[in-house]
Amino acid sequence: MNILLTAAGSYGDVAPYTGLGARLRAAGHEVALATHDGFAPLVRAAGLGFRSLPADPRATGRTDPDAPGTPTTRRDLMRRAAAFIEQLGTGLADVVTPGTELLVLSTTTAPLGWHVAEALDIPSVGAYLQPTAPTRAFPPVVSGGRSLGGWGNRAAGRLSLRVVDRLHAGATRALRTRLGLPPATPGTVRRRVEAANWPVLHGFSELLVPRPADWRPGLDVTGYWWPHHAPDAQLPPALEDFLTAGPPPVSVGFGSMAAEDAERLNSLAVRALRRAGTRGLLLSGNAGLTTADSPSDDILTVPTPVPHALLFPRVAAAVHHCGAGTSAAALRAGIPSVPVPFTADQPFWAARLAALGAATPALPVTTLTKTLSPDEAVTRLAAALTEATTTPPLRTRAEAAARHLATEDGPGTALDALTRLAA
Numbered sequence: 001m002n003i004l005l006t007a008a009g010s011y012g013d014v015a016p017y018t019g020l021g022a023r024l025r026a027a028g029h030e031v032a033l034a035t036h037d038g039f040a041p042l043v044r045a046a047g048l049g050f051r052s053l054p055a056d057p058r059a060t061g062r063t064d065p066d067a068p069g070t071p072t073t074r075r076d077l078m079r080r081a082a083a084f085i086e087q088l089g090t091g092l093a094d095v096v097t098p099g100t101e102l103l104v105l106s107t108t109t110a111p112l113g114w115h116v117a118e119a120l121d122i123p124s125v126g127a128y129l130q131p132t133a134p135t136r137a138f139p140p141v142v143s144g145g146r147s148l149g150g151w152g153n154r155a156a157g158r159l160s161l162r163v164v165d166r167l168h169a170g171a172t173r174a175l176r177t178r179l180g181l182p183p184a185t186p187g188t189v190r191r192r193v194e195a196a197n198w199p200v201l202h203g204f205s206e207l208l209v210p211r212p213a214d215w216r217p218g219l220d221v222t223g224y225w226w227p228h229h230a231p232d233a234q235l236p237p238a239l240e241d242f243l244t245a246g247p248p249p250v251s252v253g254f255g256s257m258a259a260e261d262a263e264r265l266n267s268l269a270v271r272a273l274r275r276a277g278t279r280g281l282l283l284s285g286n287a288g289l290t291t292a293d294s295p296s297d298d299i300l301t302v303p304t305p306v307p308h309a310l311l312f313p314r315v316a317a318a319v320h321h322c323g324a325g326t327s328a329a330a331l332r333a334g335i336p337s338v339p340v341p342f343t344a345d346q347p348f349w350a351a352r353l354a355a356l357g358a359a360t361p362a363l364p365v366t367t368l369t370k371t372l373s374p375d376e377a378v379t380r381l382a383a384a385l386t387e388a389t390t391t392p393p394l395r396t397r398a399e400a401a402a403r404h405l406a407t408e409d410g411p412g413t414a415l416d417a418l419t420r421l422a423a
Helices: 016-026 037-045 074-089 110-120 149-167 169-179 186-195 237-244 262-276 308-314 324-333 346-356 365-371 374-390 392-406 410-422
Strands: 002-006 030-036 049-053 102-105 124-128 200-202 219-221 250-253 280-283 299-302 317-320 337-339
Touching (some): 002 016, 016 030, 016 037, 016 410, 030 037, 074 149, 074 169, 102 110, 102 410, 110 124, 110 169, 110 186, 124 410, 169 186, 200 410, 237 299, 250 374, 262 280, 262 299, 262 374, 308 324, 317 324, 317 374, 324 346, 324 392
Parallel strands (some): 002 102, 102 124, 124 200, 250 280, 250 317
């Protein structure tokens, strides 16, 4: 079968599809992944065909290069998301080549991909990294992670979908006109898809998000799709030397998140590591973490991205933004997390990790950089580092989660589901 995967966003929004695609390819399918140009080497290294999508937010860590930092308010997030969607809609139809037999759509590409599938009469299936369907079990992932009760959670979930519909209104009109489709609002198409029980495979573990009992048929949870890595991949020599030179350090990194006050966040991280008395790794990322202004033998700057699958099993704990992929990687490695969520679905995953008992309570980045004084922020972060590295129950629960995840085969379960759907 000729399968086209589509994914858009940051590394965490794209990398899991290389693992899923590699498993599909190993089963004999012809697989391509359409995403941003910056991920072409990652896609090709997994043995997949590459198709280019526009609107790459990875280059700057944000969708609007004229605005500083990652958006941390809902208004800014919505504004930048709308601009990103407008750009994405211009290129999605171009990546579907003749002979494509199945279109696999991610959370970010599905609201546009439905129109492409309709116009070209190609079967499609969802492959989501976040739960998006309304449920009484938990609030929508972009609402902050705090439960509103059963009725409130489901009502908020429906409202969240209507917000997504509004964000896609302009791009939908333009795309349907280009494809020669009759006018239809995003909400109309979404409801049509839901009424047909459109299949969606969710690439996360029920350990963290059990499948809600009130979800409609067709919504399945498969387990994680781990990013593909070459079997002979290794950590950089300088990092390997640091890891072997002393006790396991604490990893601090925020991936594609770009802080509005990067200098203050960097200072807080360095001071907290020193106050907690732990060795540390600063994963530079888009936040630009570095010890350049205060070199130390106990803290190493890692300027280039390294696979979490190789690094996290070697550290004592991880301070991170709680993106879906990073949260999963920490659980897979069996290490406690110190959540510092920035925006979007990150507070949701932070709350899930804490509820599982594998993380300290979340310290939102705005709390550290805006609400608290610098000294108070260092004290709070250092206390969380100490808790993560010295509290046995956190380590025990994280290790138990790792053992559970080792029994799951997310890509294999997804392959079986796609095979059944194709039949």
